Amino acid sequence: MMLFDTLTIVGVGLIGGSIGLAARERALCGKVIGVGRNVEALQRSKEAGILTEWRENWDEAFQASDLIVFCTPVDQIIPQAQRAIEVSKPNTIITDAGSTKAKIVQKLQGNNDHGIEFLGSHPLAGSEKKGADFARATLFEQRVTIITPTSSTTSFAKERVKKFWQGIGSQVVELSAEEHDTALAYTSHLPHLLASALAGMLPAEWQKFTASGFRDTTRIAAGDAALWTAIFQENREALLAATQRFQLQLQELCQAIQSEDSNKLLSMLHQAKQVRDALGN
């Protein structure tokens, strides 16, 4: 089911590369063009079957596209997409895969005179691994992609973007950009912050005393530091609010430990276990 003649992926890393593989495998697009900073990596991605072609000149790729997906770090999406809106041909749809949405959507929402339209997206899939070498066509299967339409989003663009994410295997949920950022502060950004704090405080001489518990809990702290610095800054307020809520929860647990209130502690650990059990592996 061909949805777009030409797809351009901006930033062909783990997410962008997986989008390319999935879109090609499922024949959702005729051409898949890649653009990015590193032309050697783009050439390798073409050889790996992620792209049908790549361009050094971004404007050229934008002008050839029916759908453009920005998979670059969240602090780069706004200026890059503004350029795409400027130079693209009429009716081009632009979306992204950024982990924060409110600032991006606020700057890019609406459509211009030529009907070029931006709609925010966030596929909830990823890994602490970085780069197209880890890309896989199945990355989005059984995962949720959040799209964040606004009052100015046309139903045309919304349906097309929705079908695209469904086409590569994910379930699509609509939220406002603000709801997205509040929820993701809890489900993604706070866990990352905690993992980084925990890994960062481990004395070197105790590394050998870590087992699977520590390793699981801190795994995402191996993620790219620059990428996550940008995410934390873009979602500052919601993340700090989630952290405050976390500190209260931690304090309640500590009080139960301090006061030897085993019943309270048991019941809090049991409630947490039920939540975790419900998520599956």
Add this chain to the structure above:
Amino acid sequence: MMLFDTLTIVGVGLIGGSIGLAARERALCGKVIGVGRNVEALQRSKEAGILTEWRENWDEAFQASDLIVFCTPVDQIIPQAQRAIEVSKPNTIITDAGSTKAKIVQKLQGNNDHGIEFLGSHPLAGSEKKGADFARATLFEQRVTIITPTSSTTSFAKERVKKFWQGIGSQVVELSAEEHDTALAYTSHLPHLLASALAGMLPAEWQKFTASGFRDTTRIAAGDAALWTAIFQENREALLAATQRFQLQLQELCQAIQSEDSNKLLSMLHQAKQVRDALGN
């Protein structure tokens, strides 16, 4: 290499069961006797090749043993091992697999008139899974087991216990019981507390917005609530001290986010990534 004629495992769950499988596979003991609360589970463990036999009467098992390993929850080890010290035959060695050590060692250290001797152990292996059904002979391979000898520990007992853990595949490190508890508060108990706090505060309607980051970070919160209540209580002081240290680290990260100090944030996330990268997968 036969080390002990008769090994008794008290509490044949994930850890106890894996000890039985590993000891039998490597022929470290002639007989492997299991005792526990659930005789049907013991019978199943015998059928699964974990045990050569089991006893309903614990004293009978204690009296037949050369090595007794307590794999019961940490708040049960002291009274159970005291009974074993009372009834065992001369020269029996007693150890455990408990996640906390100071209180246990303080109560049980030294040897009595018959040369029955307790030496604390903690194999750093495990899982959020529970029960002998998840036992495997390879659980201790390439893992560290900490032993916690005191000034009254004989070199005879220390060498024998050390050889036993090495015999089932692990690397043995000696620490004082207090050092153990301080280190494990950082590397195991605090991660568990954070995972439980994070899982416990997740609103039900946002469960569908969790991806691998949240799942990894909270995986251990699926551990047994009673077992961990006991561990947190037994290691109260070191755990609360580690939590305080964590709160300072988190606060430093939050201040960098709040003040938009991207360089500071980047450098803290980068340092955490280096620690995590050094641990491997």
